[in-house]
Amino acid sequence: MILILNVNAISVKNTLKPKLPKPIIIVNFKNYLEATGQKAVELAQKAEKANKETGVCIAVAPQFSDIVRVAESVEIPVFAQHIDPVMPGAFTGHVLAESVKDAGAYGTLINHSERQLKLADIDATIRRANGKDLISCVCTSNPQLSAAVAYLNPDIISIEPPELIGTGIAVSKAQPETVTNTIKLVRKVNDEAIILCGAGISHGEDVSVALKLGTQGVLVASGIVKAKDPYIILRDFADSTRK
Amino acid sequence: MILILNVNAISVKNTLKPKLPKPIIIVNFKNYLEATGQKAVELAQKAEKANKETGVCIAVAPQFSDIVRVAESVEIPVFAQHIDPVMPGAFTGHVLAESVKDAGAYGTLINHSERQLKLADIDATIRRANGKDLISCVCTSNPQLSAAVAYLNPDIISIEPPELIGTGIAVSKAQPETVTNTIKLVRKVNDEAIILCGAGISHGEDVSVALKLGTQGVLVASGIVKAKDPYIILRDFADSTRK
Amino acid sequence: MILILNVNAISVKNTLKPKLPKPIIIVNFKNYLEATGQKAVELAQKAEKANKETGVCIAVAPQFSDIVRVAESVEIPVFAQHIDPVMPGAFTGHVLAESVKDAGAYGTLINHSERQLKLADIDATIRRANGKDLISCVCTSNPQLSAAVAYLNPDIISIEPPELIGTGIAVSKAQPETVTNTIKLVRKVNDEAIILCGAGISHGEDVSVALKLGTQGVLVASGIVKAKDPYIILRDFADSTRK
Amino acid sequence: MILILNVNAISVKNTLKPKLPKPIIIVNFKNYLEATGQKAVELAQKAEKANKETGVCIAVAPQFSDIVRVAESVEIPVFAQHIDPVMPGAFTGHVLAESVKDAGAYGTLINHSERQLKLADIDATIRRANGKDLISCVCTSNPQLSAAVAYLNPDIISIEPPELIGTGIAVSKAQPETVTNTIKLVRKVNDEAIILCGAGISHGEDVSVALKLGTQGVLVASGIVKAKDPYIILRDFADSTRK
Numbered sequence: 019m020i021l022i023l024n025v026n027a028i029s030v031k032n033t034l035k036p037k038l039p040k041p042i043i044i045v046n047f048k049n050y051l052e053a054t055g056q057k058a059v060e061l062a063q064k065a066e067k068a069n070k071e072t073g074v075c076i077a078v079a080p081q082f083s084d085i086v087r088v089a090e091s092v093e094i095p096v097f098a099q100h101i102d103p104v105m106p107g108a109f110t111g112h113v114l115a116e117s118v119k120d121a122g123a124y125g126t127l128i129n130h131s132e133r134q135l136k137l138a139d140i141d142a143t144i145r146r147a148n149g150k151d152l153i154s155c156v157c158t159s160n161p162q163l164s165a166a167v168a169y170l171n172p173d174i175i176s177i178e179p180p181e182l183i184g185t186g187i188a189v190s191k192a193q194p195e196t197v198t199n200t201i202k203l204v205r206k207v208n209d210e211a212i213i214l215c216g217a218g219i220s221h222g223e224d225v226s227v228a229l230k231l232g233t234q235g236v237l238v239a240s241g242i243v244k245a246k247d248p249y250i251i252l253r254d255f256a257d258s259t260r261k
Numbered sequence: 262m263i264l265i266l267n268v269n270a271i272s273v274k275n276t277l278k279p280k281l282p283k284p285i286i287i288v289n290f291k292n293y294l295e296a297t298g299q300k301a302v303e304l305a306q307k308a309e310k311a312n313k314e315t316g317v318c319i320a321v322a323p324q325f326s327d328i329v330r331v332a333e334s335v336e337i338p339v340f341a342q343h344i345d346p347v348m349p350g351a352f353t354g355h356v357l358a359e360s361v362k363d364a365g366a367y368g369t370l371i372n373h374s375e376r377q378l379k380l381a382d383i384d385a386t387i388r389r390a391n392g393k394d395l396i397s398c399v400c401t402s403n404p405q406l407s408a409a410v411a412y413l414n415p416d417i418i419s420i421e422p423p424e425l426i427g428t429g430i431a432v433s434k435a436q437p438e439t440v441t442n443t444i445k446l447v448r449k450v451n452d453e454a455i456i457l458c459g460a461g462i463s464h465g466e467d468v469s470v471a472l473k474l475g476t477q478g479v480l481v482a483s484g485i486v487k488a489k490d491p492y493i494i495l496r497d498f499a500d501s502t503r504k
Numbered sequence: 505m506i507l508i509l510n511v512n513a514i515s516v517k518n519t520l521k522p523k524l525p526k527p528i529i530i531v532n533f534k535n536y537l538e539a540t541g542q543k544a545v546e547l548a549q550k551a552e553k554a555n556k557e558t559g560v561c562i563a564v565a566p567q568f569s570d571i572v573r574v575a576e577s578v579e580i581p582v583f584a585q586h587i588d589p590v591m592p593g594a595f596t597g598h599v600l601a602e603s604v605k606d607a608g609a610y611g612t613l614i615n616h617s618e619r620q621l622k623l624a625d626i627d628a629t630i631r632r633a634n635g636k637d638l639i640s641c642v643c644t645s646n647p648q649l650s651a652a653v654a655y656l657n658p659d660i661i662s663i664e665p666p667e668l669i670g671t672g673i674a675v676s677k678a679q680p681e682t683v684t685n686t687i688k689l690v691r692k693v694n695d696e697a698i699i700l701c702g703a704g705i706s707h708g709e710d711v712s713v714a715l716k717l718g719t720q721g722v723l724v725a726s727g728i729v730k731a732k733d734p735y736i737i738l739r740d741f742a743d744s745t746r747k
Numbered sequence: 748m749i750l751i752l753n754v755n756a757i758s759v760k761n762t763l764k765p766k767l768p769k770p771i772i773i774v775n776f777k778n779y780l781e782a783t784g785q786k787a788v789e790l791a792q793k794a795e796k797a798n799k800e801t802g803v804c805i806a807v808a809p810q811f812s813d814i815v816r817v818a819e820s821v822e823i824p825v826f827a828q829h830i831d832p833v834m835p836g837a838f839t840g841h842v843l844a845e846s847v848k849d850a851g852a853y854g855t856l857i858n859h860s861e862r863q864l865k866l867a868d869i870d871a872t873i874r875r876a877n878g879k880d881l882i883s884c885v886c887t888s889n890p891q892l893s894a895a896v897a898y899l900n901p902d903i904i905s906i907e908p909p910e911l912i913g914t915g916i917a918v919s920k921a922q923p924e925t926v927t928n929t930i931k932l933v934r935k936v937n938d939e940a941i942i943l944c945g946a947g948i949s950h951g952e953d954v955s956v957a958l959k960l961g962t963q964g965v966l967v968a969s970g971i972v973k974a975k976d977p978y979i980i981l982r983d984f985a986d987s988t989r990k
Contacts, residue, residue, distance in 0.1 A: 046353055048350070048351050048352060049347060049349055049350055049351070049352040049353070049355055049357040050349060050350065051349040051359060054349070054359055054360050054363060055359075055363035055364070056363075079353075081357060081360045082324075082326050082360075083325050083326065083328050083329060083356075083360045083361050083364035083366075084329075084360065084364070085326050086326060086327075086329045086330055087329055098326075099353045099354040100353065100354030104292060106294040106297070107291070107292055107293065108291050108293075108426070108482070108483070109291060109375055109376075110289060110291050110292070110322075110342045110343065110370065110374075110375040110376050110482075111343030111370065111373055111375065112292055112375070112376065113324070113325065114292040114324060116294060116297055116298075117292070117297050117298065117324045117325075117326045117327065118326050120297060120298035120299075121298070121326035121327070127354065130353040132351060132352055132353040132354065133352075133353050133354030133355065183351070184351055239353075240351070
């Protein structure tokens with residue numbers, strides 16, 4: 019937790035991109051009402067509580083309009099859910115790297131399966147994130163695509179088979195070979211990127227299995243956001259990173 | 262200005278969609294750095310100053326991440342630049358009506374020429390705005406499209422020939438017949454929608470001509486955002502609505 | 505059928521857009537294997553047989569690569585399933601009006617629910633079709649959108665509620681008010697456009713009900729393409745236009 | 748040229764994907780009127796003439812509607828300009844692998860800079876091409892993206908910096924390091940893919956330089972299609988592959 023504090027401090031003051039702590043749990047708030055507006059702030063505070071109690075890095079990815087309020091309320095890293103590969107200018111309705119950075123974002127998801135980008139735009143978006151010292155987390159749907167993306171040097175690659183997203187059937191347990199193949203292929207060309215897995219992660223055991231397979235964390239959404247008591251699950255996830 | 266206050270009060274408290282004052286000047290901040298973050302707040306404050314001094318309704322459309330800060334800082338109406346036609350749920354990276362409403366938005370631009378939508382999505386997005394009592398301002402590029410959109414019952418229709426956007430050549434002076442044809446065609450099927458024009462509006466005279474042609478206001482961007490002294494231009498625009 | 509012959513003759517020789525006979529049945533081949541390549545030709549020949557026997561206009565909409573072979577094999581009107589709003593030039597992988605016209609197309613579907621377009625692109629695509637004397641058939645999903653499109657002056661408007669497409673539950677029987685509202689709204693602004701309905705049309709009775717509701721024909725796909733004996737259904741549809 | 752004949756024979760009869768001869772010149776007809784309809788056939792015949800005289804493999808990529816006529820008229824390989832990552836079914840207006848294969852295509856361009864795809868769709872489209880024994884030629888805009896694509900195992904990778912397309916300034920001469928870096932990065936992960944370069948190729952020397960840099964051919968469009976005498980340029984290009 020001290021670590022995270024320092025990370026944020028560096029991020030804001032020096033605008034140098036900080037090194038991410040591992041393991042990391044990123045909670046994607048999607049467009050869920052349970053994580054919109056004041057509820058986004060409250061969910062982020064629960065994540066921060068679990069972070070402070072365990073020291074495990076938990077990041078949150080609220081909607082664009084909620085970034086400011088969440089970033090002002092917690093010290094854990096805040097991610098945008100998407101940015102566009104545009105420079106400042108006449109791009110009405112687009113999401114500018116400068117804007118989410120200024121709002122307090124520490125990084126951004128890119129190419130989530132619900133917000134996919136053209137190949138050249140993934141490259142351009144990673145560059146835009148780099149240019150504003152935003153941590154880039156690119157989502158992919160299979161090992162080959164993960165390796166392809168590894169060549170574009172994002173900070174984080176998250177493998178998420180779309181068919182498992184929102185199902186409660188964890189990728190780490192249902193498709194362990196998808197995870198291990200991703201790690202194997204990515205590591206051939208990229209030693210540094212953090213590798214996460216996501217889709218269906220809903221129990222602490224899903225998290226510990228993911229780490230045992232060789233990932234450095236998980237990307238999770240409904241498993242937390244839709245939980246009856248998100249704090250309990252967050253705490254369970256954080257604790258499970260040590261099992 | 263009292264009017265605007267009341268408008269906002271109704272909007273927030275009753276979640277009933279308020280009647281818009283006329284004329285109205287909407288300032289689209291696009292993704293300009295001159296209107297990002299703290300600068301978005303400052304520009305909105307200049308717009309509010311011109312509004313308070315003249316009583317003319319001036320609305321601002323900042324980037325998604327800036328809506329909260331702008332809406333907390335001023336009493337004039339705040340528009341989102343875009344919302345997506347999605348319901349709450351698993352829509353990572355999309356812009357939810359509920360989210361921008363909660364952040365303080367009073368309305369939203371829809372189908373700006375830099376963020377165009379499929380026809381059925383314009384319809385669905387207007388419905389989503391209506392469902393959350395957000396004023397819908399649909400942008401179109403020619404009179405026929407304006408009439409087409411008029412059938413979908415948005416609150417505001419703004420005609421903006423894309424070839425003039427950002428040129429400083431005002432639609433109201435360079436293509437008056439585009440404006441008058443829009444009004445004629447729209448009024449055949451829709452008595453209520455406010456009709457604005459935009460593209461190239463940079464002088465007070467462009468505004469007064471627009472109103473004389475029969476519009477109820479203007480949608481403007483670079484003419485204000487890129488101005489050396491935006492307040493002076495805003496004040497000039499507001500004053501020109503009475504000429 | 506003589507009528508159709510003349511129609512095609514005019515279309516090809518004079519490049520004047522011909523008047524469409526009514527009623528009209530358009531068979532959309534989609535990307536079904538049952539209507540690809542040689543099977544597209546054979547299905548079109550069955551449609552032509554039913555046309556010759558009954559005099560009822562039956563048009564077919566094969567895939568782009570099949571237009572030439574189908575148009576060379578039959579005298580009934582051939583539609584493209586889509587064209588892009590581009591002019592001749594550097595538009596790799598797009599579908600040019602000139603190209604499908606040259607291949608023998610008589611018209612084109614536009615904005616099918618499986619290939620939706622931005623609003624401004626629907627307008628531009630209708631203009632491109634007009635410029636090359638191609639009959640434009642714009643698909644819409646509800647009465648308001650149909651009225652909106654009516655302002656853009658397509659030759660044909662086809663109302664197809666997406667939730668019924670491919671279900672075998674006919675729009676004409678399950679949602680008659682969708683059809684009659686479409687006609688009512690469209691006719692307020694457009695006297696000339698042919699109005700079709702589609703989605704779930706699978707029995708002759710669905711066709712006769714559609715005509716009784718006030719349409720001038722139907723747009724059909726799986727009901728014919730996936731039928732055990734498409735000729736029998738086509739003949740039944742054609743006969744039903746007189747009941 | 749005998750080689751090409753055999754290649755086509757294998758392609759059509761066995762539906763086994765043939766080995767491509769090297770070097771290869773692919774002529775993209777785009778949506779140019781100079782290469783539409785009968786003119787597409789004539790241009791393909793000029794390419795075939797240059798092929799027969801020199802033995803150098805020249806392939807042509809006409810518009811979808813022209814594939815049948817071109818493939819029936821020449822023995823050189825014919826490419827589609829794009830296919831969609833869809834299976835046979837309800838995909839109105841899409842381009843099905845089965846359809847272009849049946850029309851006589853030997854391969855397809857994928858992700859041309861004028862028809863870019865989402866990352867996951869590039870992968871799915873290559874698989875669709877493989878499934879129908881179509882040669883896949885994926886276009887990319889920089890060396891990193893080429894390496895990323897190399898992981899997806901297309902048959903051909905063509906590097907084309909978009910800023911040079913249509914300029915007459917050849918990539919091979921203006922940006923030789925773009926070409927050599929592409930080769931270096933691709934070969935780290937993929938020994939088999941043919942590597943082409945494109946953009947601005949307009950003189951025989953541009954071709955010979957491209958080969959000397961280590962490519963196995965070029966992808967060319969306006970340099971041939973817009974030439975006063977395309978045959979002369981085609982012949983010059985073919986001859987230049989031996990210099």
